[in-house]
Amino acid sequence: MRDNIETGSPPAGYTVAQIEDHVNNKTWGPQANVFIDVLRIVDPAPIDYDKIPANGLDTSASGAFTLEMTTARSTSSGNRQANVQIYFVTKFDGSVNATGITFDGNNSIFMDNSNKTLPVMAHEIGHSFHTEEEHSTANQSEDVKITITYEPSEIGQPNVSRDYNFKVYNLEIQQNAAFSGFDDNSEAYGGSPFPGLMVPLSGNDGTSGTNKFKIITKPADLASKFQISMVNAPLGNISVNHTGPLNSGTKVITVTGTKHVLESNADAGNGPIIEVKTTSGQKLAASLFVDVKKKLSQAGTYDIFKIKDDTDTGHPAGYSAAVIKDYVNNQTWGPQANVFINTINDMNIPAFNWDHEADGLEPENIAEENRISNGAASQASAITQIFFVDRFKSGSTALAYHKFNTSLKTTGRIFVDETKKSLKGVGHEIGHSFGLNSDFGLGGHSNSFADLMGGYLASSSQENKQIRRIDWNTANQ
Numbered sequence: 020m021r022d023n024i025e026t027g028s029p030p031a032g033y034t035v036a037q038i039e040d041h042v043n044n045k046t047w048g049p050q051a052n053v054f055i056d057v058l059r060i061v062d063p064a065p066i067d068y069d070k071i072p073a074n075g076l077d078t079s080a081s082g083a084f085t086l087e088m089t090t091a092r093s094t095s096s097g098n099r100q101a102n103v104q105i106y107f108v109t110k111f112d113g114s115v116n117a118t119g120i121t122f123d124g125n126n127s128i129f130m131d132n133s134n135k136t137l138p139v140m141a142h143e144i145g146h147s148f149h150t151e152e153e154h155s156t157a158n159q160s161e162d163v164k165i166t167i168t169y170e171p172s173e174i175g176q177p178n179v180s181r182d183y184n185f186k187v188y189n190l191e192i193q194q195n196a197a198f199s200g201f202d203d204n205s206e207a208y209g210g211s212p213f214p215g216l217m218v219p220l221s222g223n224d225g226t227s228g229t230n231k232f233k234i235i236t237k238p239a240d241l242a243s244k245f246q247i248s249m250v251n252a253p254l255g256n257i258s259v260n261h262t263g264p265l266n267s268g269t270k271v272i273t274v275t276g277t278k279h280v281l282e283s284n285a286d287a288g289n290g291p292i293i294e295v296k297t298t299s300g301q302k303l304a305a306s307l308f309v310d311v312k313k314k315l316s317q318a319g320t321y322d323i324f325k326i327k328d329d330t331d332t333g334h335p336a337g338y339s340a341a342v343i344k345d346y347v348n349n350q351t352w353g354p355q356a357n358v359f360i361n362t363i364n365d366m367n368i369p370a371f372n373w374d375h376e377a378d379g380l381e382p383e384n385i386a387e388e389n390r391i392s393n394g395a396a397s398q399a400s401a402i403t404q405i406f407f408v409d410r411f412k413s414g415s416t417a418l419a420y421h422k423f424n425t426s427l428k429t430t431g432r433i434f435v436d437e438t439k440k441s442l443k444g445v446g447h448e449i450g451h452s453f454g455l456n457s458d459f460g461l462g463g464h465s466n467s468f469a470d471l472m473g474g475y476l477a478s479s480s481q482e483n484k485q486i487r488r489i490d491w492n493t494a495n496q
Contacts, residue, residue: 030132032107215488218276239268276311320401335437337407356491453494
């Protein structure tokens with residue numbers, strides 16, 4: 020849900036499938052035989068819950084709703100179909116050191132979308148199972164003691180009790196920096212079962228490249244119980260800057276890859292793997308795929324046209340070649356896939372009559388598309404044209420779309436509605452020009468709004484630019 024002063028898409032939250040899978044298949048289901056049923060995802064109209072100062076949801080009250088929480092909850096008043104409501108807000112105000120809070124007899128859960136994790140979500144849902152549930156000490160350096168009592172098979176013999184002591188830990192592989200070639204495997208769509216790291220070479224003939232990730236161990240004093248090992252990584256092709264016990268609750272690891280590994284991971288499923296194992300017994304705790312990618316510095320050439328019908332006033336503003344190139348090369352496809360645009364041109368042509376019905380471009384109307392292309396043909400110098408038109412036809416749900424020769428990368432046309440443009444939308448369509456032409460898990464579309472190749476809305480947040488492992492392995496090959 021959004022405050023009414025926020026722009027862009029609403030907080031992404033999690034999908035029904037993600038919540039149910041984590042709770043029912045990975046945590047409460049297999050470990051407590053307790054299951055949930057998520058009825059629906061609701062996107063209410065924005066409401067002024069983030070009062071002055073507008074710094075995120077006020078979480079300062081202890082054990083009771085703040086005014087801002089009460090206002091946020093009012094969006095579901097009279098429209099609650101389940102006994103527990105989960106409210107994703109853009110962020111918390113920092114009053115408490117938490118990313119999830121549960122109130123209302125454990126029936127109202129608030130989640131900070133900017134710092135959300137599925138384990139925290141499952142933790143808060145756990146409160147809804149028991150009104151007076153105490154927090155675990157799993158993140159403290161304490162033993163967990165379990166006593167098991169055995170009943171003897173012979174009548175009259177005393178019961179036998181045995182104590183078992185365990186160390187409870189949480190170990191995660193995380194990104195070192197946002198949008199830097201790391202896929203956290205948040206299950207936005209199918210792909211590898213582990214997180215992935217893209218190591219960029221400096222060029223097609225580059226000898227090596229580096230990238231970083233973090234290993235977070237809680238409690239920190241258990242870090243010394245874990246170490247890194249390599250799988251399917253010939254000596255010298257993949258290396259890390261640390262061996263032996265981790266010795267730190269937050270350990271930043273630098274991975275170096277060489278061009279010699281390119282052949283071994285051409286198939287996205289068979290690349291080198293970094294594993295974190297226990298130092299004693301070598302039990303697997305976490306895994307990370309590593310993909311070494313050459314630099315594609317000429318992914319395609321693009322012309323940008325602002326197309327004006329001679330019945331309209333003024334050209335569409337669109338985006339300049341410099342702005343699009345910066346978004347692609349420095350914020351999205353460059354740092355996350357090692358794919359770059361070298362040539363992108365700003366083109367200027369006089370108005371001409373392409374919109375015969377004077378009602379805007381009708382997506383997939385071949386006659387109108389061809390009139391636009393033919394009108395720009397005399398000036399076109401690249402193999403892909405990006406056309407900004409003043410508007411799409413009323414009633415169209417498209418904000419931008421592409422028409423590509425699916426057998427030839429970067430050959431085709433991109434059409435953008437000026438009234439609903441976003442850089443994310445343009446970067447998304449350019450992603451299709453890199454060869455991402457199939458839907459849902461096959462290198463085309465993600466079903467997460469947080470991803471560049473996910474859906475996007477008018478004025479989509481430019482921060483929704485995550486590129487997944489399946490994307491960088493499709494675009495860079």
